[in-house]
Amino acid sequence: MAISKALADELERRRAVALAGGGEKKAEARHAEARMTARERLEALFSPGTFQEFGLHARHNTRHFGMESREIPGDGVITGTGFVDGRPVAAFSQDFTVSGGSLGEIHAKKICHTLDHAGKAGVPIIGFNDSGGARIQEGVGALSAYGQVFYRNVQLSGVVPQISVIAGPCAGGAAYSPALTDFTIMTREHAQMFICGPEVIRAVTGQATSMDEIGSAEVQASVAGNIHFIAEDDAHAVALVHRLLSFLPSNNMMDPPHRIEPELAIADDPVLDDLVPEDPKAPFDCRKVIERLADEGDFLEVMAEFAANIVIGFGRIGGIVVGFVANQPMVKAGALDIDASDKAARFVRFCNIFNIPLVTLVDVPGFLPGVHEERRGIIRHGAKMLFSYASSTVPKITVIMRKAYGGAYIAMCSQDMGADRVLAWPSAEIAVMGAEGAVNILYRKELSEAEDKRAKAKELAEEYRAEFASPYLSAGMLFVSDVIQPRQTRSAIALALRGLMSKRETRPPKKHGNIPL
Structure with missing residues (x-):
């Protein structure tokens, strides 16, 4: 049966709304800061033409909260699969231009569906984190949604490689999903990662601090040890994902991507x-x-x-x-x-x-x-x-x-x-x-009787090295x-x-x- 023009037009309208995300102005604001949009990050990750999206038409569920229904394209996250250097990979990318990339039930369900697919297919999972946190108006449902994501992170641990990219805010409970993955990459600018922000710390403890002191990429990399790589920008983060994947197998049942030549070259260096x-x-x-x-x-x-x-x-x-x-x-x-x-x-x-x-x-x-x-x-x-x-x-x-x-x-x-x-x-x-410590313990008498204790200590240290x-x-x-x-x-x-x-x-x-x- 042929599809009517009205149905075809409605499909294209819906696709256009979803693909536009937060709209042209918000996308331009991202570009002005030399940042990619959520969809552009996935386009940079995957080989051209290989991305297959899950949940393009997902809708925000407002039926329990007495709110007026409003359209949140893709519910603030883009999910799907594609190929990276010829290998299948699953990924999700939170869209900060859509409701701040906030996580609710449908948002989390899309991520969970992608994680489930990665486990079943035995492919790596890449997550681009750029979110304002839990969607407050969804209450405990949003908290439950986080728990479902964390649970799957743990279930996939040791099964497929999990790589997180922190490309914007990653605050509160949201930070625990990247912490449960194998490798975390954080962009130097525009990204923050923390449990309690400066205002909360000041209110609860009286300590004055700044975001640079607790949530910056430099602090997370050098002091906290929560991240593995600092990327200069989104493009660099994607390049690091590609480089990392070049050393990793797709799952725990496969060998890494060795490049073994039939004849092994043997030569001194x-x-x-x-x-x-x-x-x-x-x-x-x-x-x-x-x-x-x-x-x-x-x-x-x-x-x-x-x-x-x-x-x-x-x-x-x-x-x-x-x-x-x-x-x-x-x-x-x-x-x-x-x-x-x-x-x-x-x-x-x-x-x-x-x-x-x-x-x-x-x-x-x-x-x-x-x-x-x-x-x-x-x-x-x-x-x-x-x-x-x-x-x-x-x-x-x-x-x-x-x-x-x-x-x-x-x-x-x-x-x-x-x-x-x-x-x-x-x-x-x-x-x-x-040797020096051993000499002080084993040869105290010889040292105490020596005229030149420094020379004797050196001599005994050499003897210790040779003998023991x-x-x-x-x-x-x-x-x-x-x-x-x-x-x-x-x-x-x-x-x-x-x-x-x-x-x-x-x-x-x-x-x-x-x-x-």
């Missing part, structure tokens, strides 16, 4: 021999080592601004996607503190969930000493690293570059935490504690698989990874372990 100073106390940038190990130096650092004493991120070695975890000697001498432990532990768990092998680079003097750390629970937080590594079944390769002392040696994926290969450089020192901390001692006891020259590291890891791609490891049946949160 002499540059690595000179990157680490001979002085064990001299700092160096571990990222330079990572860049030499990663194919073409391609390394995507995650949470670069937070807990900078440990570096995490994605790269490839011999075409195989890996997650890097490395101590950073340039910050706190690479010691593990509470924030570094949390940062590394969650990243390790993410990699394990999505079948990404782990490469751990070690130069750690220990857990950070101090009253502040002890009182805040360094034991509990440090245990998260032990738990995360020990429960991971992906291929795990550890390279001990220099110091590996005490409990931090174990926490950085020693053989006892399930490392499949532990490689050490000749400069490695593996011991209960550093040598990598050959650990290799002789089979705690280290091999001692290699730094120049051989990339080839050694690439070969080990290639041989471990068929690794299978089962654990006792259980719901899940009880990580020390």
Whole structure:
């Protein structure tokens, strides 16, 4: 049966209203601030012509609230699926130009439908958050709607990658949905993320503060540790999503997008021999080592601004996607503190969930000493690293570059935490504690009798390193698989990874372990 012109015209009218969102003036206001509209963000995310929208004709439900019915195009959120670099991806984008992007029952139902689809289809989910919060006039219905979104975030956790982009306000309960996802990207300008704003804090506590102090991208990235990347603008945020997806599988049943060549190129890299100073106390940038190990130096650092004493991120070695975890000697001498432990532990768990092998680079003097750390629970937080590594079944390769002392040696994926290969450089020192501390304990008498105590301490420290901390001692006891020259590291890891791609490891049946949160 042919569709009448009246019906066709009505369809086009309705489509035009929905596609217009908040209207031309509001869209122009966004462009004046160098910001994209909600629909433009999705257009930038997906390959042209591949976006299929869910719920274009969704309508705001006002029947319970005695309000005059008004049209809210798409109920303030755009949802659907499309393709990113040839892979199917689901996404939603809140539209601040429509009722402030506020969340109500229908708005949330569209998001939930998209999340459900992502789970069933086994595809990543991307969420653009730009909302004034819960729709007050919908009362407890709006709160229930948030709960339904949170519930699905949790159900999808560990099933498909979830990426949130904070591109505008994300306040109160709304902030918990991004917090439940795997990665959060926040634009430097125009985005805010907080539970209680400055006015509420001032009213309740009497403390005067500003949005920059509690809700800015800089604070969330460097102080709170709630976000993983800062984007300069919407376009940069979309580019970061694309880059992140290039390292991730679509779901937990698939392998990451490896780029394995039939023939593995084996070659030494002499540059690595000179990157680490001979002085064990001299700092160096571990990222330079990572860049030499990663194919073409391609390394995507995650949470670069937070807990900078440990570096995490994605790269490839011999075409195989890996997650890097490395101590950073340039910050706190690479010691593990509470924030570094949390940062590394969650990243390790993410990699394990999505079948990404782990490469751990070690130069750690220990857990950070101090009253502040002890009182805040360094034991509990440090245990998260032990738990995360020990429960991971992906291929795990550890390279001990220099110091590996005490409990931090174990926490950085020693053989006892399930490392499949532990490689050490000749400069490695593996011991209960550093040479200077050990000398003060073990050789007090010799030091007290020496005329030149400083020279004697140095002499004894060298003896201690040779006798008790040598990598050959650990290799002789089979705690280290091999001692290699730094120049051989990339080839050694690439070969080990290639041989471990068929690794299978089962654990006792259980719901899940009880990580020390």
